Amino acid sequence: MNLFKLRRSAPVVAEPLPAASYEAGTPQRARERLMASVERAPQVFVRGQGSWLWDSEGHAFLDFTQGGGVNSLGHSPGVLAKALAGQAQALINPGAGYRSAGLLSLVERLCQSTGSDQAYLLNSGAEACEGAIKLARKWGQLHRNGAYHIITASQGCHGRSLGALAASDPLPCNRCEPGLPGFSKVPFNDLAALHAEVDSRTVAIMLEPIQGEAGVIPATRDYLKGVEQLCRELGILLILDEVQTGMGRCGALLAEQTYEVRADIITLGKGLGGGVPLAALLARGTACCAEPGELEGSHHGNALMSAAGLAVLDSVLEPGFFERVCDSGRHLRDGLSRLAGRYGQGEVRGQGLLWALQLREAQAAEVVEAALQEGLLLAAPQADVLRFSPALTVSRGNIDEMLLRLARAFARLHARQHERRKASA
Known part of the structure; x- marks a missing residue:
């Protein structure tokens, strides 16, 4: 037809x-x-x-x-349907306390392809952003005298968990901001305002390279490179929320590559599973500081989810x-x-x-x-x-x-x- x-x-x-x-x-x-x-x-x-x-x-x-x-490869792509069917016959979910071969393969492939040192798999982008917040604050305890404050951008949207909501603006995706402490917001693409907000309490700056829910507002190149430089000079972390922009959506595996910047922590979701609920938290360098039990979530990249992620990742990395x-x-x-x-x-x-x-x-x-x-x-x-x-x-x-x-x-x-x-x- x-x-x-x-x-x-x-x-x-x-x-x-x-x-x-x-x-x-x-x-x-x-x-x-x-x-x-x-x-x-x-x-x-x-x-x-x-x-x-x-x-x-x-x-x-x-x-x-x-x-x-979410459906990065479209509806019911053959490569994803085949991977899910094959994995479902072998192993779906061994349990959160156990590893599967697919989980280890996906973590290794993600780290190799993004230049990251560690990865953690979750169900949703909101969970990944929540994990990024927890990881940054753990890093602040270890490396910045207990700093915990995170600066985000106005009109940003980082998901619907309590921590992610607090880091977001009350957009259509977030109509009831809970007002949790430890966050502040400054105008997007305003480097001076961002610099002025940093103090001894600040542990990280958390941004979307392109603000999707705000109406697809891209960061300017000078702004994002300036944010990276600011983080390096002040000794704080750069967190990039790539739930919407990652996995090839912006013409590269990560949008950070198109801006030629490098974050300490990256969140992935949406397109990573190709329609299957799957997200990832990536960390580099000293940001790899989580200990068992500190990052919560559910399913943790079970075997079925990992098979989906591998199928999508292999597809987008094809020449x-x-x-x-x-x-x-x-x-x-x-x-x-x-x-x-x-x-x-x-x-x-x-x-x-x-x-x-x-x-x-x-x-x-x-x-x-x-x-x-x-x-x-x-x-x-x-x-x-x-x-x-x-x-x-x-x-x-x-x-x-x-x-x-x-x-x-x-x-x-x-x-x-x-x-x-x-x-x-």
């Missing part, structure tokens, strides 16, 4: 779900049983392949969110992979820029295959809704920002199809606004 012929024709209908799929009750009753957490689209998805998803009604959707970049990400990213950027000019929207910013389109009005949610009606899945991290995080394997054809559907979404929205103006006249 040629997916690119899905433009204006009636939705392609897949085989209906078997009756057993809803044995627990009607679809509506099942929805009501699901606890409220995030706002969800009405579709119930049953199958995915690459950049495409199909719902229970057989309608096809082009996915340019990929779970916020030419990052070059293809950069090429696809330029194609996406150029197309978004043309579309922004046509519809009078704002700047396009980002790196690799993480991009944002700044809207001239706070209507991102309306654009996302209109795009959904065109069979396109998008994300709106801010009221006036659209975010694009497609599969790292996305094709030029998929990008062109996305641009077509997004253009129709803008046209649909403009027509709706025109009708409203006529009705109110």
Whole structure:
């Protein structure tokens, strides 16, 4: 089936779900049983392949969110499905107190490929950021007279655990900041403000190379290199939260490589498992100071999770992979820029295959809704920002199809606004 012929024709209908799929009750009753957490689209998805998803009604959707970049290789990539199936037949989870061959292999591969000395595996980016905070404060006890204070950037988002929330700003990802002590925030890309905040209590500076939830705001090169130099001069740690920017998302294994900086502690998540819950905490030099029992979490990179991580890591480290990400990213950027000019929207910013389109009005949610009606899945991290995080394997054809559907979404929205103006006249 040629997916690119899905433009204006009636939705392609897949085989209906078997009756057993809803044995627990009607679809509506099942929805009501699901606890409220995030706002969800009405579709119930049953199958995915690459950049495409199909719902229970057989309608096809082009996915340019990929779970916020979680599905780094797209939906149900063969290499990941094969690795999981094979590992599931051998060993799934030996227990947190034991090692598996896959865990040791993944830790070794991560350290080798990132130039790190130690790695610790967890379930989520939030857990990894929590671990980074604990590790930095342990280092402060050993090397900086008990310093514990961590400086972060305004509008940063480091996850949803208590410590990670305290290090974050109250963005849509974090609506109830707990106000734990030991953190302060300064404006992003403002080196002078950062320098002024450092004192004898400071143990680390914790930043995202690109602030994803704030609307894909990249650090400037001078800023991030200046932060690294500041940390070296003052004898404090640099923590880079690469949960969203790592694993090839920015056209290199780590975004720090594109900025030519080197952090003491790095957090990875999202794309590391390719859709399977997996994260990693990486440490270098004297930051490798954790002792047994000091870093908590769950599952700790069990055998099944580790198999997923190895499959993803092997895929992104294949020769030419990052070059293809950069090429696809330029194609996406150029197309978004043309579309922004046509519809009078704002700047396009980002790196690799993480991009944002700044809207001239706070209507991102309306654009996302209109795009959904065109069979396109998008994300709106801010009221006036659209975010694009497609599969790292996305094709030029998929990008062109996305641009077509997004253009129709803008046209649909403009027509709706025109009708409203006529009705109110």
